[in-house]
Amino acid sequence: MTLMCIPPCGEIGLEIHQDTDQFIRIEGGRAVVKMGKFENQLDFRQSLCIGDAVFIPAGTWHNIVNVGGCPLKVTSIYAPPRHPRGTIQCTKEDAEREEY
Numbered sequence: 001m002t003l004m005c006i007p008p009c010g011e012i013g014l015e016i017h018q019d020t021d022q023f024i025r026i027e028g029g030r031a032v033v034k035m036g037k038f039e040n041q042l043d044f045r046q047s048l049c050i051g052d053a054v055f056i057p058a059g060t061w062h063n064i065v066n067v068g069g070c071p072l073k074v075t076s077i078y079a080p081p082r083h084p085r086g087t088i089q090c091t092k093e094d095a096e097r098e099e100y
Contacts, residue, residue, distance in 0.1 A: 012063055021056065
């Protein structure tokens with residue numbers, strides 16, 4: 001499980017996990033989820049607010065965008081783990097640099 005804080009107008013960034021299902025829940029703020037089978041064809045879009053969740057099947061391109069004026073708080077659950085236990089990354093750039 002991870003907790004992310006995404007600044008206003010920020011985003012997780014377009015990504016795909018070939019072998020990992022992902023469950024994302026909005027803990028604070030407002031977001032839009034975009035998903036699709038192809039990187040350039042995200043044909044599913046849905047607004048999300050506190051308490052909403054979305055399931056992202058393995059092999060699905062997706063992005064979560066903060067559309068509110070305050071930080072977006074998101075929890076993400078997936079298995080197997082993609083980060084070592086106790087990992088803290090203060091910025092998106094830190095996370096991308098440490099991605100394996």
